[in-house]
Amino acid sequence: MTESEERRDVFKLSRDWLSVQEVVDTVSGSSCGAISMFIGTTREDELGGRKVIGLDYEAYELMAQSEFSKLCDDIRERWPTVTHVCVHHRLGWVKVGEASVAMAISSPHRHDGQQAIRHCIERLKASLPIWKKEVYDTQEESWKENAECPWALQNKVPPVTSSRENV
Template sequence: MRLESRDRGLDDSLVITLAPLDVAQAYALVSDPAHGAAVVMTGMVRNQTAGRPVVALDYQAYEPMAVTVFRQIAVAVRQQWPTVGRVVIWHRIGRLSIGEISVVVAVGSPHRAEAFEGCRYAIDTLKHTAPIWKKELWADGSGSWVNIGNCLVEDVSASGQRHP
């Protein structure tokens, strides 16, 4: 399943998908001749948590709400760093093996500071607010769900106006 949402006129790419994520495509989407910076952040499945061997992660999401949260994040990035161009926020769901990319966040901007700061804000906010859950699957056959922060969702238009 692939859900995609685009903000009005901003051409962001905001996706929840079962398919592998293409980092080169994310880079291409945020690249712009007027920009001097494109920052692409990837999150990958690592082989351990706190020294305990992990064999895979199982991601689940409340997909329509997750895309709404992604849209809010993109709007907030532009409110804080107005020179930012397109924003890419992609997250996989389903079972992912060690080394697979689970999330891609990319931001383009005329200058590197805004691109780095916007990208960091986007991934940090996603991790604390998006309704995406992961279950760590351990080498011994057991698994445990990892808690995320509170999911606070508001309808924020591309203009930054809040809607109840």
């Protein structure tokens, strides 16, 4: 990293479409020879005869920002060459095929960035207070826990299911 280039950590929660180019531009820099990306999209899935038509995301925004800062510190401790980190996550309704999360990490060489991006999505799903509700073609909906969450690993929180009146 050049002396004129300071590290950037950018976290954005938005109800708007995610711009992959904006995420890439945020982590670009003169000392960055590699940009590693992850884009998570809402997928059509069938569960118990019901088809997922979209996800509805909510977040505790102030806490999410704080946890993101901790995540960036952890990434830089593990991979000191990481230059910039950017994560944009959707809130609200995200239909099948649309991006729910777009993240990029830059580094001088690809190896650290590739490892860091995998760590970033796994830790984001485990520790940031962002929740998703699956919405089905039957108008039912169900809050889903990420497999990476500590309580999911302990199998202590049962899924909550309700009916959805308006899609």
